[in-house]
Amino acid sequence: MHSRQEQLKAVDRLLTVMDKLRAQCPWDKKQTIASLRHLTIEEVYELGDAILDNDLEEVKNELGDILLHIVFYSKIGSETGDFDIADVANAICEKLIHRHPHIYGDVTVNNEEDVKRNWELLKLKEGKKSVLEGVPKSLPALVKASRIQEKVAGVGFDWEQPQQVFEKVQEELGELQEEVREGDKDKIASEFGDVLFSMINYARFLGIDPETALERTNKKFTKRFQYLEKSASDKGKSLQEMSLDEMDVYWNEAKKQG
Template identity: 70%
Template sequence: MNSRSKQLEAFNRLLDIMDELREKCPWDQKQTLESLRHLTIEETYELADAILENDLGEIKKELGDVLLHIVFYAKIGSEKKAFDIADVANTISDKLISRHPHIYGDVKVKNEEEVKQNWEKLKLKEGNSSVLEGVPKSLPALVKANRIQDKVAGVGFDWEEPQQVWEKVQEELSELNEEIKNQHTENIEKEFGDVLFSMINYARFIGVNPENALEKTNKKFIKRFQYLENAAKKEGKELSNMSLPEMDVHWENSKEFYK
C-alpha cells in the first residue's frame, strides 16, 4: 500500500485537477451545489451496489467518484468563501475527537453499545433538540425506519430481548390480517406499515441490515427470473404463453445456480 506521503500526494493531485477543471472545462464551470446533488446520490448507490457485490475493484472506482464529488463541493464552497476542503476535513476530525471521549478523553466504555449511547448523548449536548433530528427526511422509508430505531435504541428506548420483538411482529401481523378480513381499506395500509416497521426492528435485533437483506433478495430474484427468461427462449417460447407449472420448472432449476 502507498505511504502517507504518497496518499497526500495523490490527494493533492486531485485538488489540482479540480482547480483546473473548474477554471477550464465548460461543464465543470456550470456545476452548482444543487446540480451535483442528484449525481452524488447516484454515485452513492453505485458504490452501495459494488459493496453488495463485494467487487473490490469496482468499490475503488466508485469511491473515487464519491471523493470527486466531495472535492467538487468543497471547491464550490471555497469560491463562495464559505468553506474549503481543509475546513471539511477539520470539521469531521473535530467531531470524531469530541464524539470519542473514550479514545481522546477519560471516559470508559465496556462495548460497542455504550459507544453508540454516548454518541447520541453527546449530539444532544451539542445542541440537537431531538435524537431523531439527524435522520435525513429524504432517506428511503426502509432505511429511514432502520436509522430511527437505531437512534432511539442509542438512548435506551428499546426492547430487551429479540423474542419480545418477534412477538410484536406476530401481533402486528394479526392486526393486519384482521383489517384485511374486515375489509377496512383505510386501515390496511397503516397496519402493513406497522408490520414492516416491526420486521425492520426485529432485523436489527438479530444482526441483519434490512436494506442489504432486501437488496440481496432483489438481486437473487432478478438472476433467477432472467434464467427463466433465457430457458424459455432456448425452448422457443414466450413467457406470456407459458403456464405457471411450465415456468415453475425453470424457476426451480434456477435455484441450483442462484441461492
C-alpha cells in the same frame, strides 16, 4: 499500500485537477451545489451496489467518484468564501474527537453499545432537541426506519430480547390480517407499515441489515427470473405462452443453481 506522503500527494493531485476543471471545463464551471446533489446520491447507490457484489475494484472506483464530489463541493464552497476542503476535513476531525471521549478523553466504555449511547447523548448536548434530528428526511423509507430505530435504541428506548420483537411482529401481522378482513385500504396500509417497521426492528436484533437483505433477495429473484426467460426463449416460447406449471419447472431449476 502507499505511504502517508504518497496518499497526501494523490489528494493534492486531485485538488489540482479539480481547480483546472473548474476553471476550464464548460460543464464543471456550470455546476452548483444544488446541481451536484442528485449525482452524488446516484454515486452513493453505485458504491452500495459494488459493496453488495463484493467487487473491490469497483468499490475503489466508486469511492473515487464520491471523493471527487467532496472535492467539487469544497471547491464551490471556497469560491463563495463559505468553506474549503481544509474546513471540511477539520470539521469532521473535531466532531470525531469530541464524540470519542473514550479515546481522546477520560470516559470509560465497556462495549460498542456504550459508544453508541454516548454518541447520541453528546449530540443532544451539542444542541439537538431530538435524537431523531440526524435522520435525513430524504432517506428511503426502509433505510430511514432502520436509522430511527438505531437512534432511539442509542438512548435506551429499546426491547430487551429478540423474542420480544418477534412477538411484536406476530402481533402486527395479526392486526394486519384483521384489517384485511375489514377491507379498509387506509387501515390496511397503516398496519402493513407497522409490520414492515417491526420486521426491520427484528432484523436489527438479529444483526442483519434489512436493506442489504432485501437487495440480495432482489438480485436473487432477478437472476432466477432471467434464467426462466432464457429457458423459455431456448424452447422457442415466450413467457406469455407458458403455463405456471411450465414456469415452475424452470424456476426450480434456477433455484438449484443458487
